[in-house]
Amino acid sequence: MKRSFVDTATTTKTALDSSIVNKPVFLTKVHREELALKHRQDEIANQRRRLAQTTRSDLETDDNRDGNRNRGRDSDKSRDRDRESREQERRNRDREREEKSAKLEREKELNAMKEQYLGGSTKPKKRVIRPSEKFRFSFDWEITEDTSQGGNTNYEAQLLFGRGFRAGIDRREQKKLSAKHESATRGNENRRKNTSVDDKHWSENVKLEKMTERDWRIFKEDFNISYKGSKIPPPMRNWEESKLSPELLKAVERADYKKPRPIQMAAIPLGLQQRDVIGIAETGTGKTAAFVLPMLAYISKLPKMSEETQTEGGGSETVEEQGFTLSKGCEIVIATPGRLLDLLERRYVVLNQCNYVVLDEADRMIDLGFEPQVAAVLEAIPSSNLKPEKEDEELDEKKVYRTTYMFSATMPYRVKKLAKKFLRNPVEVTVSKSQDLISQKVMMVRESEKFWNLKKLIGELGGDETAMVFVSTQKKVESIVKNLEKLGTCRVATLHGGKSQEQRDTSLGGFKSKRFNVLVATDIASRGIDAEVAHVINYDMAKDIETYTHRIGRTGRAGKTGVATTFLTLEDKNVFYDLKRKLVECNSPVPPQLARHEASKVKPGTFKSQW
Incomplete structure (x- = not known):
């Protein structure tokens, strides 16, 4: 076969190229080292790539294998759990059934033993109703259901016909019952007389002994007097009932005090008994005489002062002048809390023998900020003559106790707090607003x-x-x-x-x-x-x-x-x-x-x- 010119040329070119490629090329040392280093890097990169692919495939295989294994294990556990719960329920039902049957068996055995040793109760035989009784008329109630028995005593007393009593009545029993009834009636009448309301007003009862509890209640309502406390004496209706000394009664008459005011009626008897008193009344109601008269009665029992010390100290004096006057001795000290505390701190005044304290306008003193001074003055008075804390203990009439009067128009919290601290079992007397x-x-x-x-x-x-x-x-x-x-x-x-x-x-x-x-x-x-x-x-x-x-x-x-x-x-x-x-x-x-x-x-x- 003849070849063409083109094929011959192509073949010649290819042979020439291959000869050029196969021809050895001269490389320098540096060039050779660069090629070797590049070749080594390519090999390492390829190895790492192959290792990563292998590891990824192994992990995917393990994950698939573990997931399948876990799913299988979970399903097995759930099946086992359900099976165990069903088995437990079945065992519980069987146990309850066995216990119930055993309990019934024990009860049967106990009942049999009771019947054997104690004698069992025989069941009553069912009564056979005769044909003639089926159509007999009968009431809806029986004789045992009679409600009149026990409800009326007349049914209990049986008549005694033919037993020696006329009409079957025992006169002795009748007299006994009649006497009991008359005694009960007489007692009711006496109680009714004692508790009956007397139409007389308290003012018509001249004698104090004839005043009843109701009279005293009306008396206090008429004068708007109220008390809080225990063992409270009755108020005085007039000055003659006040138990004040004749000298004080003459002084009251000279002062033209014809009738005692309500606060005086209530507070003076308490003061004469050395009771601590909290008087709550408005200004202009006679509070001053309510604490001055018991104070004068207390002073009248003390030793008399010499004529040299019967001086009167007025206001607007210096502390030294007042201290000099007080150092001579006195029976009554009228002072503001601040000035009295100043005299105490300077040792001009000593309250060792002070047993009668009056806090007039107590709420006003507290409002003005004198609470610390008032407390300090009261704490300076010895506590040896304080009354007993227990109300049940009786006071010794021969002993002189400390008496504290506190008068105020209002009773705020701070005044109550002060009274609770320094007063012993006080009686709170309130005269309503006039x-x-x-x-x-x-x-x-x-x-x-x-x-x-x-x-x-x-x-x-x-x-x-x-x-x-x-x-x-x-x-x-x-x-x-x-x-x-x-x-x-x-x-x-x-x-x-x-x-x-x-x-x-x-x-x-x-x-x-x-x-x-x-x-x-x-x-x-x-x-x-x-x-x-x-x-x-x-x-x-x-x-x-x-x-x-x-x-x-x-x-x-x-x-x-x-x-x-x-x-x-x-x-x-x-x-x-x-x-x-x-x-x-x-x-x-x-x-x-x-x-x-x-x-x-x-x-x-x-x-x-x-x-």
Whole structure:
């Protein structure tokens, strides 16, 4: 076969290329090292690739094998668990069945033994009803179901016909029963007489022994007296029943005390028995005589003082002057807590022989921050003469015990705490509010309208009538007095903390003597002033209801009536709630604007829900 020129050329080219390839090539040493290093790296990469593929395939194989093995193992465990639970339930049922059957067998054996040794009860044979009895009429009840037996005693007494008694009645039994009935009837009549209500009023029972428990209850209700405590003596109805000495009764008569006041009726008998007393009554109710008279009775039993020491120390003296006076000895010390504590600390006064303590206006002292001083003074008094803590122990009449009187218009928590600490088994005497003698009026005004209303009220005063005007600050006192003096319609005096003691005495003395008919003062005059006041005007409302109570207590004293007028503004809403309650309690009119105000409906400090 002949070859073409193209094939021959191609073959020649291929042979030439192969000869070129097969021809040895000269390589340098560096070139040879690079080729060797590259060849070595390729081999290592290939080995790593083969090893990774082998490891991956082995892991996949192991995972498949482990998954199959775990699934098989879990299914085996669940089958075993189900089988075991079924077996356990079957065994429990079998055990319960066996125990029940064994229990029944034991009961049968016990019953058989009882019948064998104790004699078993034979079952009653069923009564065979005759054909003639099937259609016989019978009642629904039997003779054993008779309810009259035992319910009435007449059924129990059998008649004695034919046994020697006329009509079957035993006269001896009849007389015995009649006597028992008459005795019971007589006892009921006596009890009815003893417990019957006497129509006489307590005032008609002249003798004290004829006063019953009901009379004393009515007596205390008439005078609004209430007690808290044990072993309380009855109150005194008049001065003759007070058991005071003749000298004190003469002094009472000279002081023109015709009838004792309610607080005096209740507190004086307790003081004469050396009982600790907590008296709660408003100002102007006679609290001073209630503790002064028992105190004088106590002092009258002490040794008399020499004439040299019968001196009287007044106020506005230095500590040294008062200490010198007290060092001579005295029977009565009237002092403020701070000054008395100062004298004690300087050793001018020693209270070793003090056995009669009176805390007048206790709530006021606590409010003014004198609680530590009061406690320190009471702790300075020896406790050797304290009464026993147990109420059951009787007091020795010959021994002198420490008697503590505490009087207050209100009874806040801190006063109760102080009384609990220093008083032994006290009797709490409360005389209810007597403010029905005070006509309370509240006027809702603006600040600019106050003076015009004040001028109008002062112009309505009678010839001998006096008025007290209470304001909040000393500066306002001076401003009101200046404006009133310009009018020239009244005689004005001032009283506040910025005045000296001499100026205060002058103003107060002139007001009591009616040289001044109007006294403009701050809250310093709301307590401790016993003057005849016809009208109290609260130009500025008090900051709290307690101060308001003491302010209006300057009028309506000693059984006389009085008027209290208060100028109220919207800035006084903090006392709206308490003032409204006070007016409602005293049956005084409440202004519509005050009654409708939201502040009068919610106690200050409480949250009013919106829902």
